[in-house]
Amino acid sequence: MRQFHVDGQIVERKDEIQQALVSNFTQAFSRCRAWWKGLQTECLQSLDDQFSEER
Known part of the structure; x- marks a missing residue:
């Protein structure tokens, strides 16, 4: 039987x-x-910041 290193x-x-x-x-x-969740959260927060700045 062969041996594998894992x-x-x-x-x-x-x-x-x-x-x-x-x-x-x-x-x-x-x-x-x-x-990915962290990335999505960052993207949403930066979008929120942009929108609140434009208002």
């Missing part, structure tokens, strides 16, 4: 590799979503 750990079973990939993907996705 985050410095030796993983021998396929389901362990899949779990590691899924957890990595989940972490990356939640980070990306948090960044």
